[in-house]
Amino acid sequence: MPHPLWKYFLSPFGSIGRAEWWMSRLLLLGAMIALSIMFDVSLARLNQQIEKSLLDPGSFSSFIGALLFVGPFWWPALVADTKRLHDRGKSGLWLILFAAIPVIGSIWYFIECGFLTGTLFPNKYDIAKSPPVPKDKAKPRSQKTRRHPTSTYMFGR
Numbered sequence: 108m109p110h111p112l113w114k115y116f117l118s119p120f121g122s123i124g125r126a127e128w129w130m131s132r133l134l135l136l137g138a139m140i141a142l143s144i145m146f147d148v149s150l151a152r153l154n155q156q157i158e159k160s161l162l163d164p165g166s167f168s169s170f171i172g173a174l175l176f177v178g179p180f181w182w183p184a185l186v187a188d189t190k191r192l193h194d195r196g197k198s199g200l201w202l203i204l205f206a207a208i209p210v211i212g213s214i215w216y217f218i219e220c221g222f223l224t225g226t227l228f229p230n231k232y233d234i235a236k237s238p239p240v241p242k243d244k245a246k247p248r249s250q251k252t253r254r255h256p257t258s259t260y261m262f263g264r
Contacts, residue, residue, distance in 0.1 A: 116183035122194035122232050131187040135180055193232030194225035
């Protein structure tokens with residue numbers, strides 16, 4: 108069952124697969140492009156303003172504006188990355204390591220989240236799995252297992 112949208116982007120618990128991670132990337136990128144078109148924030152103008160000295164009041168205000176524009180997208184991206192690392196059996200703290208290593212960390216992050224498969228079995232981060240049944244509530248197995256009549260004929264005893 109897919110995650111509700113608010114849980115998908117706001118709650119860092121659980122895990123998502125590669126396809127969901129790529130869809131979150133495309134969705135966030137599309138939202139950023141749509142907002143930049145709506146507010147007429149062009150990348151060329153933003154680069155020119157950031158290249159100015161931060162002591163210039165116009166440049167500082169553009170820097171704050173860029174933070175306010177990109178800021179709301181940081182948390183959903185961080186949540187999606189954390190959930191993807193959970194699918195790989197890793198903690199979200201690995202993102203700090205990826206950020207600490209300048210070039211290799213970015214490449215490693217991209218390969219880890221975008222191309223490597225998740226764990227085959229449930230790990231400690233998978234909360235969507237049903238909890239184990241207590242032993243006193245479990246159904247007892249019968250001593251004699253029932254076989255299909257043709258199983259003995261086809262596969263022997």
